[in-house]
Amino acid sequence: MKKSALIYGLLLSGIFGYAQNTFPTGVGTNVGIGTTSPSTRLQITSATAGTSGVRLTNMTSATATTTGNSKALSVDSNGNIILTPVLNTASSAQNIYNTDGTLTSNRNISLNSFNLNFNVPTAGSNLFINGTNGNVGIGNVLPTTRLDVTGGIKAKTLWASNTATSATSFPTSLDYMKNSYVLGAGYEMTDPNFSGGVRRMINFYDYHAWSPEISANDDLFSLNIVDRNNKERLVFYGNKSGGPSNGQSNFIIQNKNAQEIFKLRDDGNDNIYLQMGRANSRFILGGYGDYAPGVGHKLSVQGGSAFIEGNIITHGNIGIGSTTFVDGSDSYRLSVKGALRADRVRVYTTWADYVFFKDYSLPSLEEVEQHIKVKGHLKDIPSAKEVEANGIELGEMNKLLLQKIEELTLYMIEMNKEITALKSQIKN
Numbered sequence: 001m002k003k004s005a006l007i008y009g010l011l012l013s014g015i016f017g018y019a020q021n022t023f024p025t026g027v028g029t030n031v032g033i034g035t036t037s038p039s040t041r042l043q044i045t046s047a048t049a050g051t052s053g054v055r056l057t058n059m060t061s062a063t064a065t066t067t068g069n070s071k072a073l074s075v076d077s078n079g080n081i082i083l084t085p086v087l088n089t090a091s092s093a094q095n096i097y098n099t100d101g102t103l104t105s106n107r108n109i110s111l112n113s114f115n116l117n118f119n120v121p122t123a124g125s126n127l128f129i130n131g132t133n134g135n136v137g138i139g140n141v142l143p144t145t146r147l148d149v150t151g152g153i154k155a156k157t158l159w160a161s162n163t164a165t166s167a168t169s170f171p172t173s174l175d176y177m178k179n180s181y182v183l184g185a186g187y188e189m190t191d192p193n194f195s196g197g198v199r200r201m202i203n204f205y206d207y208h209a210w211s212p213e214i215s216a217n218d219d220l221f222s223l224n225i226v227d228r229n230n231k232e233r234l235v236f237y238g239n240k241s242g243g244p245s246n247g248q249s250n251f252i253i254q255n256k257n258a259q260e261i262f263k264l265r266d267d268g269n270d271n272i273y274l275q276m277g278r279a280n281s282r283f284i285l286g287g288y289g290d291y292a293p294g295v296g297h298k299l300s301v302q303g304g305s306a307f308i309e310g311n312i313i314t315h316g317n318i319g320i321g322s323t324t325f326v327d328g329s330d331s332y333r334l335s336v337k338g339a340l341r342a343d344r345v346r347v348y349t350t351w352a353d354y355v356f357f358k359d360y361s362l363p364s365l366e367e368v369e370q371h372i373k374v375k376g377h378l379k380d381i382p383s384a385k386e387v388e389a390n391g392i393e394l395g396e397m398n399k400l401l402l403q404k405i406e407e408l409t410l411y412m413i414e415m416n417k418e419i420t421a422l423k424s425q426i427k428n
Helices: 002-020 173-180 365-375 384-390 394-427
Strands: 031-033 042-044 070-075 081-086 116-118 127-129 136-138 147-149 181-185 202-207 220-226 232-239 249-254 260-266 272-275 283-285 299-301 318-320 334-336
Touching: 173 181, 173 202
Parallel strands: 031 042, 136 147, 283 299, 318 334
Antiparallel strands: 070 081, 116 127, 127 136, 181 202, 202 220, 220 232, 232 249, 249 260, 260 272
């Protein structure tokens, strides 16, 4: 009885399965699997939505390798359906995710406003390309300029990583310059210092002593900024200590014609120079170039004072509260408008000792009296009106005053003689 039930169940199963499949043998008829009414030559209907209901096993591929992102159906030369892996090979597009490969021709990638982001295990070390504006970010995914780097940038000269040991490794100056070029940015133009060379608006060079132009043990660095007319506007260069130049540093600002207007130099021996060699150079402290009282002056200090511990030496004139150095036909080295205060004043001038010479014509007291009556002042002494109008020469005035004192002394001596004679006559 049990055996009969089992056979009956198998029979029903076969009938049921047959009801779900159609296997006609006629030419041009349709075949259905999972359906009794196929609409095409082969129709497979799956019992699960989203699943094809087809699974191929133990199929081989014409390609020996079995690696790849996935597999695809293909038809071999005999018309058989086979599985082939989708691989990165030299004859197909390279798979940058799972395998290495070599490009055999140029490739163009169109981002179409989609960003390209290369993530690495270290946080904040992305290489990011914005698909809309083309900005590139290194270390960040929000680049605001063509290249936006979060972190350091390292660059070095070619000779630093090369096996060269002497200048012969670089047969020409141009070769050496190219191997010493560390950084360049901005508009490109010809380099007037090296025939056939180019430079940009910002340039940094690391010249090694192997160069024919650089003396032994005197490595040189150079930074310059060039305008679009190929004129150097800023130059900063120096060399290491020990060479013939002895570790000097030079910072130079030049005008539009590449002529020096400002230079700060250390000659390597602690001698520091600040020079502004152009004829119209001016140095302004506490103000600006349009400071009216300072216009035209080489040194202008606005709203402050200057403290100098050393000597002040000038071959010109000094004005204190005054810019006038000529009075009549006379010129003065020091011109002061206002009071002058000093502990001592020394004046070099001629003196009045000629009064005591035998040939000196001493005026009589009667002549002195007459001159005072007529002129209102002593002979040879300027009047009050003259002094008010023209001032006095301190040295000259002291000499004139001494002259009158010496004349008075002679009068006193003469009067003393007369008094002595009168006393003698009275006594006798």
